[in-house]
Amino acid sequence: MVFRAGAFRRRIAWVFALQFVAVAIVCVMGAYDQAPLPAVIAVIVIVTGLAWLATSREWRPVSALARLISEWRDGQSDPAALEPERLSRRTDADLAVLARGLHGFAARIADYGQRERNFTRDASHELRTPLTVIRMSVDMLNDEAGLGESGRRSVRRIHRATRELEALVEVLLILARESDSGGTAEQFVVNDVLRRELETANDLMAGTSVELHLEEPARFALRGSMRAFSVLCWQLIRDACLHADAGRVVVTVMPDAITVSHATDNTAAARDGSERLSFELAIAQRISDRFAWPLELHTTGGPGVARVRFPDTLPLRA
Template sequence: MNAKEVDGAAIFRAGAFRRRIAWVFALQFVAVAIVCVMGAYDQAPLPAAIAVIVIVTGLAWLATRREWRSVSALARLIREWHDGLSDPAALRPERLPQDADADLVALAYGLHGFAARIADYGQRERNFTRDASHELRTPLTVIRMAVDMLADEDGLGECGRRSVRRIHRATRELEALVEVLLILARESDPGGTAERFVVNDVLRRELETARDLMSGSSVELQLEEPARFALHGSARAFSVLCWQLIRDACQHADTGRVVVTVLPGAITVSHAAAGAAPIRPGDERLSFELAIAQRISDRFAWPLELHAPGKPGVARVRFPETLPAAAA
């Protein structure tokens, strides 16, 4: 049923439900009033008057239940519809009873359109993640392999090597960005398969990658491990979250150290940049890296605290559910 047909139905049947319910209660009132008057003038015995009132009330309830049948039919269609598993055609207005009120038909039409848009959105999400995963990762892999081969050339000058390092770093950062966007784009399966992993091991790999990308920089990366624990979730999402925090800290600390600390049930990323003011989620000054980290923490329920009071330049991620390192 299109919008024009729904408008026509609204003109023909608008308020039909309310009118029928009004007739039911009006007839019930008249019947009860007649019985009461007859009982007051001793024209009908009391048991008979009570019996008539009970019968009239029961008939009114049955009539009201019959009028509510269209609403129950629509509620049943909505209960049986599941996003991604059901056909949006299940919510088409044609599946309602023929005597349905126009307001109910309009509601069913709106729900059908909304369900169709949700189904289209889910299909676009699957198409995007599939195409982006293949069409973006493949050329990036080719570029990275070509840059690695070019870096091994003996006749490459210092200027060329600096350019190769910049290309290599930009390629790795673009790979991480693509991975982040794919994780955030996947609603049904964010971040890939859940697994058990030790956070210390993942952080050690991320810091090695960061040191490789920041070769020649005056920033020193350091890992402190007063604690050791494991998580059950997406190791890739965790590594991307940590990489975004490390990138943000390195951008603020042009010189000095960036320290990643593993605490019981939490990790912190700190730098010694002077004059770093506290930044809170939603602040307009939030960098792109912190914004991405905030979205990942919200998706996986890993609370992110940015620049804790009294410790400027600190980002802390807490993990409500941790496992012993031996569990991984």
């Protein structure tokens, strides 16, 4: 379909030109007493109303396109509704170009959303299934009576790497889904979730010099995704364990926040300052942005401290 460039401007120009001619003629007739004043005023009002109706009719395709965009819902609306072929032949070429660009953009967004859903569905199944098999096999191998000490150390390393990979897959799937809220919203006690995460971390850190401690000067609850909160805490604890210099990591529960602190080697931190935002902290930052839990990082000039604040805390039930 071929659209005429400048058609909208030409039609509007004709409307205003005809309005000007009609008003000029009736004003001249009134000035020479060829028409009474009430008739002159009535003609001017009628001509102005007709010009307004004609202009509104020409503007109708623009309004229809704007209404279609305002009611657009990703994943629910059909990109075919923006196809230029559905426009009237009287549509201006500029508006047709805009509709064609919006149609291409909507089609790409729809394709992206479909690829996202396919990827997360396949990754969720194809990655979790072999990880579950590996973990079960490692547990069975660990129960073997004839396994030597070196073999058990290798089994523990495989078990630790499997648990870390499971946590990584979990958080990447949360972040990959644009509409994923991290699970069903529920009310949970922050202290209880932290205690479970520290038990898991202690199991993974078995055989290392890292010591984990939980301090609870306060207790509070949250309403939201417990899975996302668990993954956020795990990423902070894991980063602290990887970078702890003195082998001691302290997790503290404050009235409206939690902190994860560890001693750092300031010389190494100054030398590798560009690398201080590790992969774990980058993931934690993305989770905090997604769920509006502000994350503050202090990694220089003293102990490394990561603090997560929670604007909407809940009091614990008696």
